[in-house]
Amino acid sequence: MSKIDAAALTADLIKCPSVTPVEGGALVLLEQLLSQASFACQRVDRGEVSNLFARWGDKGHAQTFGFNGHTDVVPVGDEAAWTKPPFGAIIEDGVMYGRGATDMKSGVAAFAAAAIDFVRETPPDGSIILAITGDEEADAIDGTTALLDYMDAQNEQMSVCLVGEPTCPNEMGEMMKIGRRGSLTAWFTFKGIQGHSAYPHRAKNPLPAMAQLMHMMASHELDQGTDHFDASTLAVVTMDTGNPATNVIPAECKSAVNIRFNDVHSGQSLIDWMQGLVDQVQQDTGVEIEMVSRVSGESFITPPGALSDLIAKAVTAETGLVPELSTSGGTSDARFVQHHCPVVEFGLVGKSMHQVDENVPVAQIHQLKEIYTRILRDYFS
Template identity: 50%
Template sequence: MSQATDPVANLQTLIRCPSVTPQEGGALHALASMLAPMGFEVERMTFTEHGTPDIENLYARIGDGGPHLMFAGHTDVVPVGNEDAWTHAPFGADIVDGVMYGRGAVDMKGGIACFVAAVARYIEKHGAPAGSLSFLITGDEEGPAINGTAKLLQWAADKGERWDACILGEPTNPDTLGDMAKIGRRGSLTGVVTVIGTQGHVAYPHLADNPLRGMTQIAAALFDPPLDAGSDDFQPSNLEITTIDTGNTATNVIPARASAAFNIRFSDHWTVDSLKAEIERRIHAAAEAHGLRPDRASPVRFELEWKSPPSAVFLTRDDTLVSVVRSSIEAVTGRELELSTSGGTSDARYIKDYCPVVEFGLVGKTMHMVDECVDVADLETLTTIYERIIGDWFASRT
């Protein structure tokens, strides 16, 4: 029988694997060593694409029929930054006063460690489930996210894998375990607008066109009016300009071009296509209404580039999955769970195309920070929640 029933030992093993994207660091090997003794068929595959690092991934399954519950996540972690700023070795998994320190403790090796322990305990008590359980684990979530979950899902689907539901173990709780689960995400759309001017000497503005004059008008049009007021399920859509750049280092030269990058996190008032159309309408209107100088009537010349890939807004509407997750969390923690669509994107944006997905994991306050850490007590609580979800979900499907 597997010795993987202890989430603390599981997490220490995983943290001690320095799996900074794109390095596997031994983490997937360690995970395979936990799952194989339970009877999982474990497969490892590496995906490649020109211009991006090769990424190792893992897919493991026990059972050969339905219903089929997937657990998804990633073993890669962000860089540690200045290691001297850490009070505990970032890959040491030290436990001090009931707290385990290490990169990936909450994002998201902790979630993986707990789900492994939950599955091991479930199998130890009940045997293999009346259906199938699988792990879909990538090493590319914190990086380009090109050779990871999206390709792993397609690879598995091409070989005949079908899933009925997924738990994604990202750290979803803002303060206390049992605060929040994610049942959807706003969409994400990124673009770059470039205003084309004419370079010249600042002392002779009549011979030049300053693109920043047009950029200010376009930026104002992007910000106002607000895109929407949100909905029952989603926060209002929000556009932020993240950079404005001319590439000009001289103070006496009018630049030739000015580019602004922007990102929109959008609600279910929009699709990717309808939002693109609205942004293009706003930019065209601003460009037509304003020239680069008050004495010149020509419209602002611009270029618009959409960055790929955008992420569509989605909401999980599987009442069985959502209710099982909610009741399991509330039964174990005694807390009233908030079902949320807040925050950034995650690999749920890929999984939702294959099956309903709910995200629930540890408290995320220290993710990506120096001295990332997790309360050891939370590891046991999350394992108990996951074990209950497994049992209740399969019971609901029979």
Template identity: 50%
Template sequence: MIDAIELTRELIRRPSITPADAGAMEVVEQTLTGLGFACRRMKFGEIENLYARYGTESPNLCFAGHTDVVPVGDASAWSRGAFDAQVVDGVLVGRGAVDMKSAIAAFAAAADAAIAAGQISGSLSFLITGDEEGAAIEGTKMVVEALDIEDEVISHCVVGEPTSSEVFGDMIKVGRRGSINAEITVTGVQGHVAYPHRAANPVPVLLRLLLRLQARQLDEGYPEFQPSNLEITQIDVPNTATNVIPGTARARLNIRFNPNHTGAELARWIDAEAQAEAHGFQGTVAVVPQISGEAFLTEPGPFTDLVAAAVHDAAGRSPELSTSGGTSDARFIRALCPVVELGLVGKTMHQVDERAPVAEILQLQAVYERLIARYFATFGPESGRNFPSPP
């Protein structure tokens, strides 16, 4: 049987800082191959991805996660080596302990137990990427597109992101807000500060535009979602002289939005405001938007109910069904099937001395075991529910 703690440690010892793989995907592939999964490595660009499936029939419950991790920061500030995977007083310390190599190991161990118990009346699959912490272009996004083209049927998906807030099992994510970034460049005419009529200062134009954008209340919220918010993240005027009117001013902003909006609609609004501010200006205002993901919600129903029940079975808590937080690869998987996120407490993710109590990793494994058992009892062939057949 798979030891979830030892497998987590083995994964942490692979310093898979995006986009490096460092052998982490090989560890996952060998583990799943040993359980009887048919494994496919799907490499896009320099990113290693893996899709593995046990069984050929529907329904197909998929676990999604990532082996890549963020940089360690100041290595000397860690109490233990960031990739040594040491257990200290019952706590596993290492980059990826929370986000999210432990979840991969816990679900693999749960799959091992379910296969041994003969519970898989359908299929169980893994979608693992090495590009969640990076640009997220050549990872889950491209794997999902490839699986969609192949008509690969995934019925439901669980993403192992660290979703618990204060204590293990207090929260699962059933949706996420969308995200759009925008880079704004105002190009004017550089000149001497004593002769402003010979120049066109881009700074006031940029400031007025940012105030226009910031002044709009995007919405008052959406069922299950908090209000959308626009945040200015950078203002830059590349000018070191005190007597020069600059020729260029730039800014960046981000909007986290609920289903009241789409990324394309918000991009059009930002551009329209920019062009309105550019009217009569002796220069240009350019906007370059980048939509990271659209808002989505997995509606309450049998799937969310069984996930919450699995948490209650193993952790004794009734989790909040939340849409809070940032983005995850669930935003891509939603194109294939309903998706929820369920994992450890996220307080130390991306921090120095990222760590997870051994007991909580084992508890997560227990939750996943109950989830798999409940899933096939609820959606398996004997349930009478109909799912698309494999091609």
């Protein structure tokens, strides 16, 4: 039987308009392909989200290698700004264009193709699990978390997992992710008393309270970094009043901050710190402040060891580069997988992800498949 062309599969997936949470035909395509290769497939849909669980080999085997990825993509944006059809998978000068070309239909295609060819050519003494979600780019509530809930209920267990997100900043093979920073967003509402700007003593202006609190947060050094993490960061992401009149002191204003934090902190410790500042500013100004917060994920790390060594060895063999072990970047579904088993991320160069004319060199897709194939061969050997 002929091998699976990972680039052709990428093109087929790009042509599925799977903007979160629309399935778009991508998981249907993968389920058909994997079923033909004797993978036991199960749709694990929850809410509006479609997910696919696929396993080759006996359930509960001590050696079970897992892949995780997503077929959903971010919206196209201004379609008129694209020079190629966003869902056309057009190839020009060896480069494939389309939404999801980098993030991350090429990664899913590469590990699906590697897994299928591997079990057909050299059936391993073990199992391979593919956990593919349609809800990574949005709230990620009913995506990989639903797959992991399903696996727990069915006593399905991955020994280790590789998430196929783009991880390389500029050159294929230069970086892998062994952890991620946590992410926390907090929204603040400042409530004063509206009045005439010529008579400020008759009003209670919430704006100075907002400015004071945002300055206290933004100017504070959270930490200086740790062995595996850069320093945590806090960014003020919005400050709004909605007040068009210069002779009116508004009754209310709003702001928000986003914190990317390392393993010095937990989401709760940062919430407690912010609440302390809120209490202080309320006392100083008399302005009522409400805070609502959401932790998208805690920081985590898979300590360097057998899994990272396995992946690094395969990357070096195929690219000639020794990948840096990094925890940089935003969040990924690895934050959920890390509660299930050791997890590492490795994938393509991510420079064009989420951009207009998102693209991937076709040669990189084939190279990524070879890396994943080598990882499987080395793991099961």
